[in-house]
Amino acid sequence: MPQRGEHNYSATVVWTGNSGEGTKHYRAFSRDHEITCGDKPTIAGSADPAFLGDLSRYNPEELLLSSLSACHMLWYLHLCADAGITVSSYEDNAEGRMIETKSGRGHFDKVTLKPIVSIGENDDSDLATSLHEKAHSLCFIANSVNFEVACEPEIRRG
Known part of the structure; x- marks a missing residue:
């Protein structure tokens, strides 16, 4: 059990x-x-x-990138709901870089999440932006990888 x-x-x-x-x-x-x-x-x-x-x-690389993006999004939506921020849309165009070494091995060295989030007209955009940092710190997948996961959010109204 x-x-x-x-x-x-x-x-x-x-x-x-x-x-x-x-x-x-x-x-x-x-x-x-x-x-x-x-x-x-x-x-x-x-x-x-x-x-x-x-x-x-x-491919596995796309699935890893998608897992990081989805985990961040789910935490972010949870945090926004708790903070009273109404998210009406969320789209992330995440990018990742994998480096192949001379030995034929490879590893990711960076992933950048680029979420575009629409929030309510009267919601606090600074709070909405800062919740991305908290979501990142809570993300199970981001906490499981050994490379940088950056986040470049864009907050929109409406």
Whole structure:
């Protein structure tokens, strides 16, 4: 039984890219895979096209970036509701940078969240802006990565 405050997750990733030769050589197989979590809809995954992946499918780097963005958004909306700020729309055009090293390894060195948030006409825009810092400090995913996650919010009225 999980401890109070402990949350466990599971995901199933199944490689669907065996083109008949398995992994006989680097170009012999597709990077396609499917991600499922319980009975939720399947996510079609692949590698980034730079690594012979399918552009029409989500790659792990995009999913990491999306996780950071979504976690920040959910905390931010929670904090705004608690602070009496009415958010009518929220859109984040997040960007991330991954560096490939000479050894063939890679790592993210920075992600920048760029949320555009619309708030009520009479809401405090300074408070709405400052709540992004608090959301960042509370974000479970941002607290789990070892690279910079910056936030450049834009607050709009209406």
